[in-house]
Amino acid sequence: MPDTSEHPAAALPTVIKAAIIEDRRDLREGLAILINGTPGYRCTGSFRSMEEALLKIGGELPHVALVDIGLPGMSGIEGIRLLRARFPGLALLVLSVYDDDDRVFEALCAGASGYLLKHTTPARLLECLKEVVSGGAPMSPEVACRVLALFREIRPPEHADYHLTAHEKRLLKLLVEGGNFKAIAPQLGVTVHAVHFHMRRIYEKLQVHSKSEAVAKALRDRLV
Numbered sequence: 001m002p003d004t005s006e007h008p009a010a011a012l013p014t015v016i017k018a019a020i021i022e023d024r025r026d027l028r029e030g031l032a033i034l035i036n037g038t039p040g041y042r043c044t045g046s047f048r049s050m051e052e053a054l055l056k057i058g059g060e061l062p063h064v065a066l067v068d069i070g071l072p073g074m075s076g077i078e079g080i081r082l083l084r085a086r087f088p089g090l091a092l093l094v095l096s097v098y099d100d101d102d103r104v105f106e107a108l109c110a111g112a113s114g115y116l117l118k119h120t121t122p123a124r125l126l127e128c129l130k131e132v133v134s135g136g137a138p139m140s141p142e143v144a145c146r147v148l149a150l151f152r153e154i155r156p157p158e159h160a161d162y163h164l165t166a167h168e169k170r171l172l173k174l175l176v177e178g179g180n181f182k183a184i185a186p187q188l189g190v191t192v193h194a195v196h197f198h199m200r201r202i203y204e205k206l207q208v209h210s211k212s213e214a215v216a217k218a219l220r221d222r223l224v
Contacts, residue, residue, distance in 0.1 A: 012134050017062040020046040021053045021079065022095070023071050027118070031066065034122050041126065048072075050079030057083070057090075063133045064091040069098050069107065077106050084111030091132045095120070099142050105150055114138040162205045164223065171198055173224040176215050 018035050020043065022028040028046045035043040044062045047053035050071050057065065065083065069076040080092050094107050094115040104115055113132045116125065117140040128138035139147065164172065167188070174184045181195045188195070199211070208214050218224050 012130065013063060014040070016041050016064070016129055016133055017044045017060070018042070018129055019044050019053070019057055019062040019065040021050060021065055021071070021076065022046070022068045023048050024068075031125075034125070035129075038126055041129065050074040050076060050082075053079065054082060054086075058087065061087060061090065064093055064113075064129055066093055066095045066129075067112070069094060069096040069103055077103070077110050080107060080112050081110040093128065093132050093138070095125075099140070099146065101146055101150060104143055104146055108147070115143045116140050117142065162221075162223065164202065164205060168198060168202050168205070169224060171195065172202060172214065172218050175211060176218050176224050 018041065020028055020031050020035075022031065025048070028048065032043045032046050035041045044060045045053075045056060047056065050067075051073055053065070067076045067080055067083075071079070076094065076096070080094075083090060083092060091113040092111060094112045095118060096103070096107075096115070097118050098104075099117055107115060114128060114137050116128055116138065120128070120140060131138045171184065171188060174187060179187070181192050181199070185192045185195050190198075199214075202214055203209060206214055206217050208217055
């Protein structure tokens with residue numbers, strides 16, 4: 001079994017320190033009471049705006065910050081991006097009423113470690129704080145479904161485009177089919193010297209150094 005002792009992100013701290021970035025006072029105070037009232041958890045700060053959080057959160061840096069998206073002034077998504085750059089070790093867990101594709105995608109791309117909706121139960125919220133600090137990526141079920149759907153929609157194209165010309169693709173196809181330069185030349189109506197010239201161009205575009213590498217890449221990336 002591999003030794004994970006050198007990976008502190010996988011080990012939970014004795015007390016999980018969490019900060020709250022939420023503009024609604026009642027929710028902000030309720031979350032602070034929940035966190036401080038649970039053994040093994042402590043709230044290091046609660047902030048009504050991202051601007052305030054950016055100024056003060058470093059005073060006692062928490063392990064995780066609960067971040068609302070719809071904040072006055074700077075948005076939670078922009079704040080996540082700045083917090084991620086400033087404090088790379090800080091886990092950022094979204095807690096929002098919004099579950100639309102755009103906000104979910106933007107928050108995750110900005111650097112959020114997870115995404116919860118505000119109807120998450122207190123018990124589950126505490127579990128998610130623990131999960132994200134240990135390296136997990138907790139999401140509300142509705143959000144997880146949307147993320148999976150997004151990945152299906154934005155999957156990469158069937159093959160990469162290396163800007164090969166029609167002539168280069170035909171040459172590559174003949175190589176894949178087992179042809180050698182001498183046999184390929186008359187099929188293309190060119191000299192063997194011309195085949196070598198075109199192959200150098202193909203090697204450059206595919207970033208390979210040999211015929212076998214070019215054939216392997218053509219098959220793997222479905223170029224022909």
